[in-house]
Amino acid sequence: MNGDAMGKSMQGAGGALVMGVVMNSIMARSAANNRILDKTPSEWLEDVYNEIHAVFKSFNGSMVISATIFLIEEESGKCFYFNAEHPFTVLYRDGKASFWKKDYNFVN
Incomplete structure (x- = not known):
């Protein structure tokens, strides 16, 4: 997970x-009791x-965040x-940096 909370000072820190x-809760719930998830990676990401x-x-709207989450x-x-x-x-490979070729966004 890579994210950025919007806002200055306490607003950004709060976000x-x-x-x-939230991410800690999601990860703990997903890993509880040596659990094997009954979801596909895409379904899990959509739930997240x-x-x-x-x-x-x-x-x-008083607290906003942007994020990229990978599995x-x-x-x-x-x-x-x-x-x-x-x-x-940004993908860094063989000494070269380039933007990830495809970016998909969920929109609700």
């Missing part, structure tokens, strides 16, 4: 804290997006992700 708590969106929507399948290297109004991801 970062809220996002950290919807949960984060619902939390920040409750602040009626990487370790065996195949396959990548699943979403970008919610965050700057494009």
